[in-house]
Amino acid sequence: MMTAGGRYHHKASRAAEEDPTTPISRVSTFEGADDRQRPGAPGEVRISFDNGRDPVDDSSGTGSTGSARRRAFRRRGKRMTASRSYQNPTKIIGAEPGISATQEIDLELYARCEITCVDYGMEDMITTELINETLPEFLARPRPKWATVRWINVNGLSWDVIKCLGRYKALHRLAIEDIMNTHSRSKTDWYSDHVLIIMTLQKLVHLDNTQEEHKKKQRNWFHTLFDVPDGVDSDDDSFPEVQGHSEGTDTKTIQTLQRYHGGPNYERILFMERNSSLAQKDYAVAIEQCSIFLCDDNTVISFFEKSADDIEPPIMARLSSTNTLLRSSCDGSMVVQAIIDAIVDLCFPVIHAYQDTIGELELSVLTDTSLHDTQRLYILTSELALLKTTIQPLTGIINALRDHKRLPAKKGSNTISQLAFVGISPIAHTYLGDVQDHTIVLLETVETMKRSADNLTDYIFNTVGNLQNENMRQLTIVTIFFLPLTFLTGYFGMNFTEFKGIERSDAFFWYLAVPIGVTTMLALLNGPLIRQVVKLFRRRQINKVRKIRERQERKNRPRLKLNAARRFIFGPKGTEDNKPSIRQANGDMVIPEHEELSMPSGSGTIARDMAFDDGSGRITIEP
Structure with missing residues (x-):
């Protein structure tokens, strides 16, 4: 709320340990020297706006009016207790949007950053x-x-680094706020x-083995024998962290897919993490935000929370060689394309891991259908839905970049206007299309897996229902x-007292039981029996029509007679005295001029008139 002294005042009402999902989990503003001495809660981001003015003086009329207004606002805030439990702690209601790098702001956001600066030509x-x-x-x-x-x-988010780079390139205050809020929407501004x-x-990361061994020790014989899914420990004092590492990197605290998209219900987040589709193979999906700035002077600034080691080495290897397109183009937008391409490539191992998981689930369902598989399929479907929400915005980002294509400078045009325009070069526009194709392939694969999981769930319920119907049918017949x-x-x-039937043998019982039993079964099972008889007659009619069609096809099929192959030699036209014989010594047949060629029996004879072109040796056959 705004006070008379121009300060912002906000107090958080939730404990610090209630929101471990992001390092920027607490934002609070304070005023006065006493508040500055108050220690911040773990993970709290404290903001102080100081414009050099003293607090409100109670002796002045303005100060008394400001104090009255402040007390009125405080009384009004006490009535708004229903929304405080679900209020976003990183958002101050009514505050001015954005954070300026030139303003003196006290933010308790510090991390030891690894900064790499590359200047190349x-x-x-x-x-x-x-x-x-x-x-x-x-x-x-x-x-x-x-x-x-x-x-x-x-690599890392720290306020001193963000402020220094913000002043260096005069970054917009809204952009700085989006960097610090690690749950911003994927977009292009x-x-x-x-x-x-x-x-x-x-990206796909390996979970820490020590944590997995600890979980296996906690499982008793009952959970192991009956494959009971892991629950949520009620004696946990704090929200446990997840340790993992990718190929060639150190073990770090990661933010899983469930935590990134999870809400305030931490019990559900823990349950979904421990029973994840990839947890059985000691894998997890790590999620974090990446921010990239492209300036008009070919300066690129990229911010990663912890995963810069997965993106930077391959790009640095390409920049080290002068034969690569990235180095020879000397274009900042190509660096942006390389970063986006690397981020998209990190998604493919995640998709392949889920394909392997759904393949195992499909084999399990098709070979031994069980209702227990529906729980695993539900968790898999929810993870695929979350995966789709993180991949789908990449297509919009690439389209937005390709729409701002920078045209080459023309002769006689204003050079200053060309430099002031921020856009994508034509070569980056071309290669971003290839990245877009990869993104579409990822989306189609995720959508296919999601439909397969839904179909497997329907198959389980249909199979179980059919088995129950079959059991009921058998019990009904019995x-x-x-x-x-x-x-x-x-x-x-x-x-x-008097019954003549019991004086006879037991055959009398069966004389009555057999006709009565048959009559009763025919009377009660007349519907299924009639349907079976009708089905048999329909199949018989279909088979009869199929046989008639096959006979007609065989009758109309052309018959080919293979006779002994003969070689015909067509020679140039000769005189009557020089006519060659009908059969030569090598067995070849010669067709003389104006002779009839005898064909196999049943086909008659064909008279052929041979005409030859002079000097060319070409043959013309006329029937």
Whole structure:
């Protein structure tokens, strides 16, 4: 809320341990020296706006009016207790949008960042490794004139680094706020001299084995024997962290797919994590936000939370060689294309892992259908839905970048206007189309797996229902069979004083039981029996029509007679005296001029008139 002194006042009402999903889990503003001495809660981001003015003076009329207004607002806030439990702690209601890098703001957001700055051109490339303290000194030095492109890659989120880079390139205050909010929407925002690209990076990581062994020790013989899914530990004092690592990287605390898209119900998040489709293979999907700035002077600034080690090495290897397209183009938009391409490539191992999982589930369902598989399929379907929500915005981002294609500068045009325009070069526009194709393939694969999981769920319920119907059918037949026998047994077993039937042999019972039983079964099973008879007649009619059609096809099929192959030699036209014989010594047949060729029996003879072109040796046959 806005006070008379121009300050913002907000107090968080939730405990710090209630939101471990993001490092920027607490935002609070404070005023006064006493509040500055108050220690912040773990993971809390405290914001203080100080414009140099003193607090409201109670002796002045303005101050008394401001104090009254402040007390009124505080009383009004006490009535709004229903929404505080679900209020976003990172959002201050009514605050001014954005965070400016030039304003003095006290943010308790610090991380030890690994910063890599690459300056390269056609002839040379310089790589500089920086940390939080050395970054301002490096940015104060002028950029080399031969360096066409500068790429600054930051691994980690820290307010001092964000503020330094924001002042260096005059980044927009809304863009800085989107960087710090790690749950921003994947989008592309265009400003006057730079563009912001926010993407969601997802990768397949190996879970820490020590945590898995600890979970296996906690499982008793009952859970292991009956394959009971892991529940949620009620004696946990804090929200447990997940440790994992990708290929060639160190073990770090990761944010899983369930935590990134989870709500305030942490019990559900823990249950979905421990019973995930990939947890049985010691895998998990790590999610984090990636922010990329493309400036008008071919400067690229990228921010990663923890996964810069997966993106930076392959791009650095391409920049080290002068024969690569990335190096020879000397284009900042190509660096952006390389980062986006690497992020999309990290999605393919995730898709392949889920394909393997759904393949195993499909074999399990088709070979041994069980209702227990429906729970695994539900968890798999929910994970695929979350996976689709993180991959689908990539197509919109690529389309937005390709729509801002930068045209080459024309002779006589204004050079300043060409430099001020931020866009994608034609070569980057072309290669972004290839990245878009990969994104579409990922989306189609996820959608296919989701439909397969839904079909498997329907197949399980249909199979179980059919099995129950078949069991009921068998029980019905047995009941109908024994119904007349039970009736006759009870009838003969009554205590009669005079009954001639019991004086005879047991054959008399069967004389009555057989016709009565058959009559009863025919009367009660007349519907199924009639349907079976009708089915037999229909199949017989269909088979009869099929045989008639096959006979007609065989009758109309052309018959080919294979005779002995003969070789015919057509020679040039000769005189009567020089006519060759009908059969030569080598067995070849010669057709003389104006002779009739005898064909096989039944086909008659064909008279052929041979005409020859002079000097060409070409033959013309006329019937």
